[in-house]
Amino acid sequence: xxxxxxxxxxxxxxxxxxxxxxxxxxxxxxxxxxxxxxxxxxxxxxxxxxxxxxxxxxxxxxxxxxxxxxxxxxxxxxxxxxxxxxxxxxxxxxxxxxxxxxxxxxxxxxxxxxxxxxxxxxxxxxxxxxxxxxxxxxxxxxxxxxxxxxxxxxxxxxxxxxxxxxxxxxxxxxxxxxxxxxxxxxxxxxxxxxxxxxxxxxxxxxxxxxxxxxxxxxxxxxxxxxxxxxxxxxxxxxxxxxxxxxxxxxxxxxxxxxxxxxxxxxxxxxxxxxxxxxxxxxxxxxxxxxxxx
Numbered sequence: 001x002x003x004x005x006x007x008x009x010x011x012x013x014x015x016x017x018x019x020x021x022x023x024x025x026x027x028x029x030x031x032x033x034x035x036x037x038x039x040x041x042x043x044x045x046x047x048x049x050x051x052x053x054x055x056x057x058x059x060x061x062x063x064x065x066x067x068x069x070x071x072x073x074x075x076x077x078x079x080x081x082x083x084x085x086x087x088x089x090x091x092x093x094x095x096x097x098x099x100x101x102x103x104x105x106x107x108x109x110x111x112x113x114x115x116x117x118x119x120x121x122x123x124x125x126x127x128x129x130x131x132x133x134x135x136x137x138x139x140x141x142x143x144x145x146x147x148x149x150x151x152x153x154x155x156x157x158x159x160x161x162x163x164x165x166x167x168x169x170x171x172x173x174x175x176x177x178x179x180x181x182x183x184x185x186x187x188x189x190x191x192x193x194x195x196x197x198x199x200x201x202x203x204x205x206x207x208x209x210x211x212x213x214x215x216x217x218x219x220x221x222x223x224x225x226x227x228x229x230x231x232x233x234x235x236x237x238x239x240x241x242x243x244x245x246x247x248x249x250x251x252x253x254x255x256x257x258x259x260x261x262x263x264x265x266x267x268x269x270x271x272x273x274x275x276x277x278x279x280x281x282x283x284x285x286x287x288x289x290x291x292x293x
Contacts, residue, residue, distance in 0.1 A: 048090075056080065068106075078116075148186075188226075228267065252276040256293055 052065030061081035071091040078098040082105055090110045099119040107122075109129045118138040125145045132147075134154040141161050148168040158178040166186045175195045183203040191211045202222035207230050214234040221241045229249040238258040248267030252275055259281035262268060270288055277293035284290060 048086075056082075247272065257282050257290065258293060 048068050048070040049066040052062050052067060053070065055065065056062040056067070060079070062085060063081060064084040064086075065082070066086045067082075067090055068086045069089040069091075070087070072095055073091050074094045075092075076096045077100055078096045079100060080097070081101045083101050084104045085102070086106045087110050088106045088108045090107070092107075092115050093111050093113045094115060095112070096116045097120050098116050100117070100121070102117075102120055102122045102125050104124045105122070105126070107125060107127045107130050110127070110131070112127075112130055112132045112135050114134045114136075115132070116136045117132075117140050118136045119140060120137070121141040122145050123141050123143045125142075127145060127147045127150050130147070130150045132150060132152045132155050135152070135156075137155055137157045137160050139159045140157070142157070142165050143161055143163040144165060145162075146166045147170050148166050150167075150170045152167075152175050153171050153173045154175060155172070156176045157180055158176050160177070160180045162180055162182045162185050164184045164186075165182065167190045168186050169189050170187075171191045172195050173191050173193045175192070177200050178196055178198040179200065180197070181201040182197075182205050183201050185202070185205045187210050188206050188208040189210060190207075192215050193211050193213045194215060195212070196216045197220055198216055199219040200217070200221075202220055202225050204224040205222065206226045208226050208228045209230065211231045212235050213231050215232075215236070217235060217237045217240055219239040220237070222245055223241060224244045225242070225246070227245055227247045227250045230247075231251050232255045233251055233253045234255070236256045237260050238256055240257070240260045242260060242262050243264040244266065245262070246266040250267070250272065252272045255276040257276055257278040259279060261283045263283045263285060265285060268285060268288060273284070273288055273290045276290055278284075278290040279292055282290055
């Protein structure tokens with residue numbers, strides 16, 4: 001008989017609601033950490049490894065363990081070591097993973113809605129197609145992680161490091177990325193509508209075809225960034241440093257570029273700038289002008 005109870009041990013995590021997918025299929029109630037009673041489940045019924053789950057609850061660490069499709073909703077896993085773990089398809093909604101080690105972990109298609117990942121290390125982690133809506137990723141290490149196709153709507157990634165991170169086709173609508181470092185990140189065709197990227201570093205980042213409508217990019221540093229065919233309608237870009245950035249085919253309707261440095265920008269045309277506005281501190285390539293806001 002498989003039993004799952006409330007786990008409490010200092011200084012390890014408190015895992016309150018661990019439910020195997022098989023239990024969900026059987027309709028077994030697990031509210032409040034109640035045991036699965038009167039249902040015999042063989043190991044083949046469990047998608048994840050029970051031994052790995054036991055190891056995690058006993059030690060607070062389980063490198064390279066198999067927890068695929070485990071239900072860990074609302075669990076306290078702050079500071080745990082899950083480096084290289086398989087959490088593919090796991091239910092981690094509302095889970096506390098504050099300062100957890102998830103380097104190289106597989107979280108593809110995992111549910112992390114409103115999870116606390118602040119200060120966590122997700123370097124090289126796989127989160128393709130994951131649900132991170134309204135997740136807390138403040139100060140997280142996300143370098144070279146894969147978030148392609150992920151849902152990060154309303155998530156807070158302020159002060160996170162995202163060097164070379166893959167956000168292709170991801171939804172970052174309304175997300176907060178203030179003071180983050182996204183240099184060399186891949187954001188092509190991502191949805192960043194109404195996102196806040198104030199004082200974010202985007203040097204050599206790829207934003208081709210991205211949607212940045214009504215986004216706030218005040219004070220960003222994006223030298224050499226690719227804004228080809230990017231939607232910048234209503235975007236606030238005052239005080240941005242955009243030398244060598246490529247704006248070929250970008251839409252700048254109602255874009256605000258007060259004090260923005262575009263001296264060495266590529267692909268800018270007078271037709272584009274006719275739909276934008278700036279001020280006397282705006283720096284443009286020779287021969288181009290912009291109307292005052």
